Amino acid sequence: MRMRNILSTAVLAICLGLSVHSIAQTAKGKTGTFALTGATIETITKGVIQNGTVIISNGKITAVGTNVSVPAGAEVIDCKGKFIYPGMIDGGSILGLSEVGSDPRTNDYNEVGDVIPQVKALVAVNPNATAIPVTRVSGVTTSLVVPQGGLFSGTAALINLHGYNPDQMFAGFEAVVMNFPQTGRRGSFDRRSEDDIKKAADKSLAKINETWDKAMQYHKLDSATKGKVEYYPQLQALLPVVRGERTLLVDVNAANDIKAAIKWVQDRKIKKVIFSGVAEGWRVADELAKAKIPVIAGPVQSLPTRESDRYDRPYANPGLMHKAGVTVALQAGDRNMNYRNLPFHAGFAAAYGWSREEALKAVTIVPAQLFGVADKLGSIETGKSATLFVCDGDPFETKTQVSHVFIEGWQIPMVSRQTELYDEFLERSPGTKK
Amino acid sequence: MKQLYTALLLLFVSVAFAQTERGNMLIKGGNVLTITRGNMENTDILVRDGKIVQIGKNLTAPAGFQTVDATGMFVMPGIIDAHSHIAIDAVNEATSPVTAEVFTGDAVNPFQVSIYRALAGGVTAVHSMHGSANAIGGQCETLKLRWGVKDPERLKMDGAPRTIKFALGENPTRVHGSGNGIVPRTRMGVEFVIREAFAQGKAYMEAWDKYNKEKTQKGFRGAPPAYNYRLETMADIIRGNIIIHCHSYRADEIYMLLGVLKDYGVKKVVFQHVNEGFKVAPELAEFGAMASVFSDWWAYKFEVYYSTAYNAAILVRNGVTTSINSDDAELMRHLYHEAAKSQKYGQLTDDEALAMITINPAKQLGIESRVGSLEVGKEADIAIFKNHPLSVYTVPMFTIVDGIVRFNREKDADDQRLFVDPKATIDVTLYQNLGHNHDNCMEGAEYETARLFGTFNKTEQ
Numbered sequence: 001m002r003m004r005n006i007l008s009t010a011v012l013a014i015c016l017g018l019s020v021h022s023i024a025q026t027a028k029g030k031t032g033t034f035a036l037t038g039a040t041i042e043t044i045t046k047g048v049i050q051n052g053t054v055i056i057s058n059g060k061i062t063a064v065g066t067n068v069s070v071p072a073g074a075e076v077i078d079c080k081g082k083f084i085y086p087g088m089i090d091g092g093s094i095l096g097l098s099e100v101g102s103d104p105r106t107n108d109y110n111e112v113g114d115v116i117p118q119v120k121a122l123v124a125v126n127p128n129a130t131a132i133p134v135t136r137v138s139g140v141t142t143s144l145v146v147p148q149g150g151l152f153s154g155t156a157a158l159i160n161l162h163g164y165n166p167d168q169m170f171a172g173f174e175a176v177v178m179n180f181p182q183t184g185r186r187g188s189f190d191r192r193s194e195d196d197i198k199k200a201a202d203k204s205l206a207k208i209n210e211t212w213d214k215a216m217q218y219h220k221l222d223s224a225t226k227g228k229v230e231y232y233p234q235l236q237a238l239l240p241v242v243r244g245e246r247t248l249l250v251d252v253n254a255a256n257d258i259k260a261a262i263k264w265v266q267d268r269k270i271k272k273v274i275f276s277g278v279a280e281g282w283r284v285a286d287e288l289a290k291a292k293i294p295v296i297a298g299p300v301q302s303l304p305t306r307e308s309d310r311y312d313r314p315y316a317n318p319g320l321m322h323k324a325g326v327t328v329a330l331q332a333g334d335r336n337m338n339y340r341n342l343p344f345h346a347g348f349a350a351a352y353g354w355s356r357e358e359a360l361k362a363v364t365i366v367p368a369q370l371f372g373v374a375d376k377l378g379s380i381e382t383g384k385s386a387t388l389f390v391c392d393g394d395p396f397e398t399k400t401q402v403s404h405v406f407i408e409g410w411q412i413p414m415v416s417r418q419t420e421l422y423d424e425f426l427e428r429s430p431g432t433k434k
Numbered sequence: 435m436k437q438l439y440t441a442l443l444l445l446f447v448s449v450a451f452a453q454t455e456r457g458n459m460l461i462k463g464g465n466v467l468t469i470t471r472g473n474m475e476n477t478d479i480l481v482r483d484g485k486i487v488q489i490g491k492n493l494t495a496p497a498g499f500q501t502v503d504a505t506g507m508f509v510m511p512g513i514i515d516a517h518s519h520i521a522i523d524a525v526n527e528a529t530s531p532v533t534a535e536v537f538t539g540d541a542v543n544p545f546q547v548s549i550y551r552a553l554a555g556g557v558t559a560v561h562s563m564h565g566s567a568n569a570i571g572g573q574c575e576t577l578k579l580r581w582g583v584k585d586p587e588r589l590k591m592d593g594a595p596r597t598i599k600f601a602l603g604e605n606p607t608r609v610h611g612s613g614n615g616i617v618p619r620t621r622m623g624v625e626f627v628i629r630e631a632f633a634q635g636k637a638y639m640e641a642w643d644k645y646n647k648e649k650t651q652k653g654f655r656g657a658p659p660a661y662n663y664r665l666e667t668m669a670d671i672i673r674g675n676i677i678i679h680c681h682s683y684r685a686d687e688i689y690m691l692l693g694v695l696k697d698y699g700v701k702k703v704v705f706q707h708v709n710e711g712f713k714v715a716p717e718l719a720e721f722g723a724m725a726s727v728f729s730d731w732w733a734y735k736f737e738v739y740y741s742t743a744y745n746a747a748i749l750v751r752n753g754v755t756t757s758i759n760s761d762d763a764e765l766m767r768h769l770y771h772e773a774a775k776s777q778k779y780g781q782l783t784d785d786e787a788l789a790m791i792t793i794n795p796a797k798q799l800g801i802e803s804r805v806g807s808l809e810v811g812k813e814a815d816i817a818i819f820k821n822h823p824l825s826v827y828t829v830p831m832f833t834i835v836d837g838i839v840r841f842n843r844e845k846d847a848d849d850q851r852l853f854v855d856p857k858a859t860i861d862v863t864l865y866q867n868l869g870h871n872h873d874n875c876m877e878g879a880e881y882e883t884a885r886l887f888g889t890f891n892k893t894e895q
Contacts, residue, residue: 099739310849340730352829
């Protein structure tokens with residue numbers, strides 16, 4: 001009897017077609033050996049492979065190519081007519097640090113204090129944030145989680161969007177975040193006088209300079225005492241930056257501020273620097289290129305910074321900077337949990353003058369290189385982390401469907417709360433009757 | 435006396451019409467996406483006096499007609515944004531939970547560069563709405579983006595039906611309940627505020643109807659009821675003369691308003707944002723209510739936490755007339771892309787997706803007989819795209835309003851301002867919010883903003 005019930009349920013489920021999909025889905029990731037066969041593989045670093053196979057085993061890509069044998073026991077996923085891309089890397093988010101934008105109790109990205117590089121994004125990442133599955137099922141597998149506010153906001157962390165604790169999610173890169181003092185207005189509502197704006201910026205810059213000078217002192221003391229220097233958490237967090245071992249991520253947008261930030265960085269001979277945001281980067285692209293400072297540009301879908309600017313500057317900005325010789329990665333930069341739109345930001349940059357190939361690199365191998373994790377992420381190559389996705393078309397095209405996502409070899413369930421609501425409500429039952 | 439009014443009205447209307455520029459043109463060789471009558475390759479559109487007069491192959495331009503070469507491009511109706519706050523200098527009259535007596539049409543600003551930027555995204559008409567601070571907000575204005583005109587009246591779409599903003603949930607309860615300590619502080623209070631306004635409006639309407647009926651009788655000596663524009667507006671809603679556009683998110687509050695409207699026999703309602711519309715899609719369809727949604731915005735406040743990007747698809751599949759709106763000067767620049775997201779989330783067809791930014795918002799504004807599709811007799815509001823408008827790689831090339839090219843990418847100059855503030859310093863960057871501002875609806879009612887940056891004084895875009 002029991003067996004018959006199970007059987008009839010199974011038959012029913014198969015007959016229902018679409019709904020069998022949701023019933024069969026498990027919310028858990030699955031690991032093992034997988035063979036993704038017959039796909040067009042955009043490796044990013046080694047060209048496009050037609051009718052190729054990717055073997056995933058023990059979290060890694062163990063083989064890529066057209067002449068690959070499927071290991072015994074591998075789960076074969078037929079990818080005929082489909083495309084494989086490395087997981088997309090978003091260069092700046094608050095994923096896991098925020099649940100509901102307007103509710104401070106659910107927001108952990110903005111600690112009290114102007115100089116707090118010692119507070120770490122990684123410790124506050126909520127692995128179960130609703131937005132994490134929402135983001136990863138779109139092929140965005142990795143994100144730089146960035147504390148906000150103040151001058152030194154904290155330490156950002158690169159995470160893969162799968163795991164049950166932050167250490168499982170950690171993708172091997174941290175950076176100290178600095179907000180370079182703004183001399184521009186924050187918006188039309190910002191009615192401060194130009195004098196007031198300048199005073200505020202000067203005061204902030206003085207504080208940053210003072211902090212840096214102290215950090216230099218601390219570095220000397222620390223070296224002289226072989227690490228027996230007094231506990232000073234702010235300066236301790238800046239030590240690896242001073243020593244060129246850790247990246248300083250500088251958020252800066254206005255042209256004058258970018259120029260000032262370039263000079264600031266050069267004067268202090270800071271070795272590892274990335275600029276983030278760079279809304280007016282196109283205005284000073286040559287300076288950025290000359291200074292060899294890479295950028296994480298975005299959001300691309302944004303308004304021009306000045307009323308007098310051409311309407312499409314934000315769309316064209318990444319391409320214009322790249323053309324001038326700047327290394328450009330991208331970020332969706334959306335504080336409202338739409339990091340899933342990263343491919344569309346890249347697509348807009350490609351529509352407005354950039355090449356699709358370069359835009360694709362800007363969400364894969366370029367950020368991987370900037371973050372020093374190109375040995376693991378950013379391309380489809382043997383030996384790299386199996387962090388990739390399968391889709392039915394160009395990943396920047398709006399209607400493209402992502403069918404499979406792997407993060408460090410884990411096959412990710414293609415569900416999020418947003419798909420679950422779709423499954424429940426597309427054909428609601430009961431309808432309008434009781 | 436009545437004849438005099440009619441004569442004056444006619445004079446006014448003719449003056450207004452004389453002022454509106456209407457163009458003659460031939461759009462050659464495009465892939466024409468009519469929305470309502472299918473697609474036609476390599477097809478021409480002839481526009482005379484601002485209206486589409488012919489759609490067909492190998493048409494020739496009469497002498498003096500401008501020719502737009504759309505060979506290889508995609509020609510579709512101009513995009514209509516059913517939820518916008520551009521081109522107006524005031525958004526919220528946040529002084530009372532009910533402000534049915536005010537109009538955004540009184541604050542139209544034709545100089546906002548956001549108008550041009552919207553044109554550059556293929557948008558030809560917008561619904562410039564009152565904000566969401568009040569349970570019953572002000573009346574809204576439907577504008578055509580005739581960038582370049584300096585008279586605010588000439589931006590208005592003459593003859594577009596009247597509309598009014600309602601708002602449910604967190605915004606009115608935050609502004610009035612939490613902010614001012616008056617009803618509504620809860621969704622219970624919102625229901626009561628709206629119900630009370632309808633009750634008063636109905637009583638007012640009945641008093642006037644009674645007076646108007648009795649005054650024609652011989653020997654009538656009574657006085658007219660006291661005139662009250664707020665109640666007059668409520669009465670006009672009950673009479674079916676005004677379309678309600680209701681800011682809403684949660685399923686329960688949407689259902690609540692349907693109940694109130696049923697009690698007052700009000701049928702014309704469009705729910706705005708309506709993030710949880712998918713949960714009550716059968717009820718919306720049964721009522722005949724329409725929905726104007728974001729493609730994918732969520733998580734910015736608690737009432738949008740349980741959202742899904744599949745909302746539009748679920749609503750469409752349940753038979754609800756649905757549009758995709760922006761509520762945002764940035765998002766409105768790529769509504770074609772927002773519509774395409776309904777193909778990612780729910781696999782809507784090209785026609786269904788494009789209808790959500792053309793004919794459906796036209797229906798929601800009551801202007802579908804004039805715009806929203808490419809048909810002979812309709813106004814020549816047309817957007818021309820380099821690639822298919824649902825492709826991420828597309829670029830709007832021309833945007834045409836009333837047969838006049840208002841945006842031409844090839845001839846686009848960098849600085850498009852019509853008004854240059856002589857006090858503005860060039861090298862100070864107007865550093866806008868780079869992400870989306872999800873509380874545009876709360877413009878003018880945001881004490882947080884004022885607290886951070888001093889007096890909130892919106893005098894420019």
